[in-house]
Amino acid sequence: MRRGFPLLCLLLSLSACGTADSRQSSLAAQGKTDPDAPLQTTQQISINAPADKIWALLANPQAWPGWNPIIAQTSAPGTLQSGSLFSYNADGMSIHAAVREFISSQALAWTGDVLNFHAIQTWTLTPQPGGVTLVSTSESVSGFLIGLFFSQARLERGDHSWLKNLKAAAELP
Secondary structure (H helix, E strand, O other), X not given: OHHHXXXXXXXXXXXXXXXXXXXXXXXXXXXXXXXXXXXXXXEEEEEOOOHHHHHHHXXXXXXXXXXXXXXXXXXXXXXXXXXXXXXEEEOOEEEEEXXXXXXXXXXXXXXXXXXXXXXXXXXXXXXXXXXXXXXEEEEEEEOOOHHHHOOHHHHHHHHHHHHHHHHHHHOOO
């Protein structure tokens, strides 16, 4: 019985892949994360830079390793657009992603998969008075036994680091 346990886990996890992917894609296309995901975070930061400057950093995955030390490498077709497929290595995980929402200088959302784990990450840029932009990111992560491999604290630290590094890069003269 014990020998078959890994196979059973694999079959259980694969059985929901199509449904999860379709639901995740639909939510992300609306700029939403998964409200039922066991891991979720929403964070924001005010950046003293125009939305266009921030967008140029955020929508160009090839440049991410230059300003975000969490990102070891990326593979992307250049600047993101709706439907773009890209991958990146973040915090030791290779993530395969697809852009689901793209509103230039305003909103970006992608779905990302690592093994049987599914994530949605959304970004919104809201101009404020005085040349400041409020940047918000929300992320949800779900998947079979996610809690054994990834924690809420790790998710929050990662997104906080993304925002902090984005702010530092965008505020450079």
